[in-house]
Amino acid sequence: MTPTTATTATTPTTPTTATETPPSPEQTLRAPKVLLHDHLDGGLRPATVAELAREQGYDRLPETDPERLGAWFREAADSGSLERYLETFTHTVGVMQTAAALRRVAAECVLDLAADGVVYAEIRYAPEQHLQGGLGLEEVVEAVNEGFREGMRLAAAAGHRIRVGALLTAMRHAARALEIAELANRYRDLGVVGFDIAGAEAGFPPTRHLDAFEFLKRENNHFTIHAGEAFGLPSIWQALQWCGADRLGHGVRIIDDIEVGADGSVTLGRLAAYVRDKRIPLELCPTSNLQTGAADSYEEHPIGLLRRLHFRATVNTDNRLMSGTSMSAEFTHLVRTFRYTLADLQWFTVNAMKSAFIPFDERLAMINEVIKPGYAALRSEWLFRQKGSSTS
Ligand SMILES: O=c1[nH]cnc2c1ncn2[C@H]1C[C@H](O)[C@@H](CO)O1
Numbered sequence: 001m002t003p004t005t006a007t008t009a010t011t012p013t014t015p016t017t018a019t020e021t022p023p024s025p026e027q028t029l030r031a032p033k034v035l036l037h038d039h040l041d042g043g044l045r046p047a048t049v050a051e052l053a054r055e056q057g058y059d060r061l062p063e064t065d066p067e068r069l070g071a072w073f074r075e076a077a078d079s080g081s082l083e084r085y086l087e088t089f090t091h092t093v094g095v096m097q098t099a100a101a102l103r104r105v106a107a108e109c110v111l112d113l114a115a116d117g118v119v120y121a122e123i124r125y126a127p128e129q130h131l132q133g134g135l136g137l138e139e140v141v142e143a144v145n146e147g148f149r150e151g152m153r154l155a156a157a158a159g160h161r162i163r164v165g166a167l168l169t170a171m172r173h174a175a176r177a178l179e180i181a182e183l184a185n186r187y188r189d190l191g192v193v194g195f196d197i198a199g200a201e202a203g204f205p206p207t208r209h210l211d212a213f214e215f216l217k218r219e220n221n222h223f224t225i226h227a228g229e230a231f232g233l234p235s236i237w238q239a240l241q242w243c244g245a246d247r248l249g250h251g252v253r254i255i256d257d258i259e260v261g262a263d264g265s266v267t268l269g270r271l272a273a274y275v276r277d278k279r280i281p282l283e284l285c286p287t288s289n290l291q292t293g294a295a296d297s298y299e300e301h302p303i304g305l306l307r308r309l310h311f312r313a314t315v316n317t318d319n320r321l322m323s324g325t326s327m328s329a330e331f332t333h334l335v336r337t338f339r340y341t342l343a344d345l346q347w348f349t350v351n352a353m354k355s356a357f358i359p360f361d362e363r364l365a366m367i368n369e370v371i372k373p374g375y376a377a378l379r380s381e382w383l384f385r386q387k388g389s390s391t392s
């Protein structure tokens, strides 16, 4: 073992706590962040929804003033039910039916994430939901990809480096999963990094779409599955053991297979042990879970326990518009609730980067060249504070 005396002798006594105390919201904003679970049609700016609706003659919006519209989305999504939460997407999807609208929404998405300190993101959407204006599936994908590229260019010009890839989602109540999986495979290395299924979970098990997952496995492609959000362990079990998902969208109900005794001892069931042992990434979305009723409060959110037990937990936004959230806001809630430090935020971020669907060497370089140096710079800030300054 390496002796520790030398380090203790040179370590100052008081300021070390600067690395152990929770970061400020401003530091959290500057920290590099990785986002694996964010819906394109759940992240529009309220003003953009209102503007696109006006331009396109979409007259079904419940509000036209951007501020009131944003509040409407948050309140309507705050229903305690996933089905009611999903109803709010009628309006965002409703104004995303032209190539120009898709490009704009995609570009703004990248800019908003970049301004929030996100350095890598996988953004998902269901191409089959954007055909009402006459676009074909490929035109939808190309418009979104173009918007992402435009967003990355504009972000870089504004001094924010961000890399974004798309995940193509198939809706679980529909029957186009194989077609969408083939589309994802066609656009692999052309802006699309993987596949997903989403929509109401109860009554629509992932095995309905086994043909799509088997196709992707044969193609050595990647996919995540929304599972263990509104429905519990059987959905997670199917997603992993029947479908072969690389990651779990939410997966928060894995908590149902974990028993905490009165003395604090923890027992994992076979499925929970498998998820932890195999390092299956959990795309946790705390605020979204409070809205759909999957968790009652941040304090009681399973992320606290899952982090302590070293599951491969990641933090995500799910739907920034419906939840009125951002990556920084999600981290800030967790910092307040669990007193997480920069080391904890780095841990979540590295977990997410390890779990991304881009090649291993690129993930590693993002971790070593971008994420770790970013957190190290933030952790060392206390060293440069002026004595006697009000911020020290
Ligand atoms: O959290 C979710 N669970 C299941 N489905 C969801 C969630 N958030 C969004 N969706 C659905 C609604 C969107 O229209 C669709 C594609 O992004 O995915």
Ligand SMILES: [Zn+2]
Residues within 6 Å of the ligand: 037, 039, 198, 226, 249, 318
């Ligand atoms: Zn989702």
